[in-house]
Amino acid sequence: RRHAIAVLPGDGVGPEVTRAALTVLDAAESRFDFTTGRTEVPLGADHYLERGELLTEGTVEQLRAHDAILFGAIGSPRVTPGVLERGIILALRRAMEQAINLRPVRLYPGVPTPIAGLTPERCDLVVVRENTEGAYVAQGSSVHVGTPAQVAVQESVNTWYAVERAVDFAYRLAAVRRGRLTLCHKTNVLVEAGKLWTAVMESVGERFPDVETDYVHVDAMCMHLPVSPERFDVVVTDNLFGDIVTDLGAVLQGGLGVAASGNLNIAGNGTSMFEPIHGSAPDIAGRGWANPAGACLSLAMMLGHLGEGEAAAGVEAATTAVLAGLPALAGEGMGASTQELGERIAGLLADG
Amino acid sequence: RRHAIAVLPGDGVGPEVTRAALTVLDAAESRFDFTTGRTEVPLGADHYLERGELLTEGTVEQLRAHDAILFGAIGSPRVTPGVLERGIILALRRAMEQAINLRPVRLYPGVPTPIAGLTPERCDLVVVRENTEGAYVAQGSSVHVGTPAQVAVQESVNTWYAVERAVDFAYRLAAVRRGRLTLCHKTNVLVEAGKLWTAVMESVGERFPDVETDYVHVDAMCMHLPVSPERFDVVVTDNLFGDIVTDLGAVLQGGLGVAASGNLNIAGNGTSMFEPIHGSAPDIAGRGWANPAGACLSLAMMLGHLGEGEAAAGVEAATTAVLAGLPALAGEGMGASTQELGERIAGLLADG
Ligand SMILES: CC(C)[C@H](C(=O)O)[C@@H](O)C(=O)O
Numbered sequence A, B: 001r002r003h004a005i006a007v008l009p010g011d012g013v014g015p016e017v018t019r020a021a022l023t024v025l026d027a028a029e030s031r032f033d034f035t036t037g038r039t040e041v042p043l044g045a046d047h048y049l050e051r052g053e054l055l056t057e058g059t060v061e062q063l064r065a066h067d068a069i070l071f072g073a074i075g076s077p078r079v080t081p082g083v084l085e086r087g088i089i090l091a092l093r094r095a096m097e098q099a100i101n102l103r104p105v106r107l108y109p110g111v112p113t114p115i116a117g118l119t120p121e122r123c124d125l126v127v128v129r130e131n132t133e134g135a136y137v138a139q140g141s142s143v144h145v146g147t148p149a150q151v152a153v154q155e156s157v158n159t160w161y162a163v164e165r166a167v168d169f170a171y172r173l174a175a176v177r178r179g180r181l182t183l184c185h186k187t188n189v190l191v192e193a194g195k196l197w198t199a200v201m202e203s204v205g206e207r208f209p210d211v212e213t214d215y216v217h218v219d220a221m222c223m224h225l226p227v228s229p230e231r232f233d234v235v236v237t238d239n240l241f242g243d244i245v246t247d248l249g250a251v252l253q254g255g256l257g258v259a260a261s262g263n264l265n266i267a268g269n270g271t272s273m274f275e276p277i278h279g280s281a282p283d284i285a286g287r288g289w290a291n292p293a294g295a296c297l298s299l300a301m302m303l304g305h306l307g308e309g310e311a312a313a314g315v316e317a318a319t320t321a322v323l324a325g326l327p328a329l330a331g332e333g334m335g336a337s338t339q340e341l342g343e344r345i346a347g348l349l350a351d352g
């Protein structure tokens, strides 16, 4: 079996964690008997500053010819905040119709969490984040800019089309998990969007009579998640709330260095992308202080997506085993560099 | 000294915690030598279901004649979700020009927190939440409702006027605290609103050269707040983000039962309102299981606002002393009912 993957290391610690993940991928290929063709795609701050280019049509077409994208991180203090994020990450999510941002929130055994008394059994949920619209249309208008009369209207656009595909995906996932789906929104205030999400939940729900549903306001979610994550199995939510609650979810897991995500095209008309949820962390770039676990667990998600289920399970097991042995989850205290940890995970995988 | 206060007990546990807080107020009056005239105002589910009335012009005028409003909680499963919240709480915040929602996030000594290793010294920040606009205008439009073509546009309206008064308040507060102000937003995605908030921060900042400022994305805030609350002194943020991060802040404090808030009119053209940040909790109403601390700490904020600084400090000290002795922070495990706890706090206050 051969898979064509595009590798986007990006900025800051992106290239470091991606390199570690590729070392793990090498080991996975030998052990589980498949190969990958890898195309490195130079998107990010350097490329932008040299060529003035963000995501181009040409790059989209190039990526489209691959079976999956492995993404590092993007963002740099040398570029106006938001430009790379919108011009590359968000543009990719939209151009590739990566309808779903799938973010498991799992505490792995042996990994220290800042939440007192939290155990792995109690922390195993998945957030299904709508990934193409909502406030992420990043549209609106301003009048009287630069005067005390300035008004900025920011829009969140929500379509039945996109909400339904996210909700449908979430129901399916809940049906093969613990059969419980929670809508997270703020329907008491965001009335128009709330009506749409609620109607879609009901409509799609008719096809899933065995999935139990409930609803939680996003503010209440942030209160419940740290102390009662066991209340949640699958959580479906809009783009902005998904962004917020999954960063909080990462805290439960031990920090951003551990959390993984998949940006999934579910219609078969684009390429899915797998990325650690941490950013480019320019302050620690180049030191080998980034934890490669998030990147390796994203690699595992990618392998699952490519149909390499055994390899996915192997990479996940090896990564979490190495994680569990770390004295700290990031920084110098990890006691080994990003690349050394990649090699350690690869080694475990090779030994079976 | 005499102060006219309006009391809005509301629904669910609202009347219970309010009664406890009024018991504490009685003790504060005797000890610190002031009196209050109290008008009980029957807003909430019962009133709405009997009379079909939410916040009326008449009630607004009645409330305007008071020096402060002590608010319990509103919300009931007998009313369509959102109706009471929008028709009473949000309507009041707007009608009374309660421009600022002030939410201290403090871990009090002896109070158990779910965050491992968190100490009171590290957890003392204040969130200044813009309280009248943003997504809370609750406006937008929907087309093709009930069809697969449905689209819902939800608007967030941000004015220089309201953002500036919130930011100015936050700078002033930071100047008398540790001199550090953080803007929490999502400027990389909410571009229009983000530009306005950023411009206001810079403009107002010119008048506060000694206040150090920084910026954090709301998602990153949810990651940092639980593990590094000491990074924050004063945080200023929009209505929706403020709603979210303060519920998370309450977790650090030991739960919603502890957290207090003030909805402040700062222009002198309306009445300020003080409310625990917990909701009406209909599931536990009537059992005496609600913690009155949030209501009592809101009372303390109200007393400070009325110029009764000594009484405010006294109520806060007595409340936190009683809190520190509780075996659990809510429910049967508290070992005493809501009202008994109110009496315990009142007793401490009386003994000085
Ligand atoms: C970088 C940023 C645009 C992005 C987002 O807001 O979605 C990030 O926070 C994420 O969660 O992947």
Ligand SMILES: CC(C)[C@H](C(=O)O)[C@@H](O)C(=O)O
Pocket (backbone or CB within 6 Å): A188, A189, A219, B085, B086, B089, B090, B243, B277
């Ligand atoms: C009840 C609700 C409308 C309200 C809000 O969203 O502001 C509450 O969550 C709060 O924080 O006071």
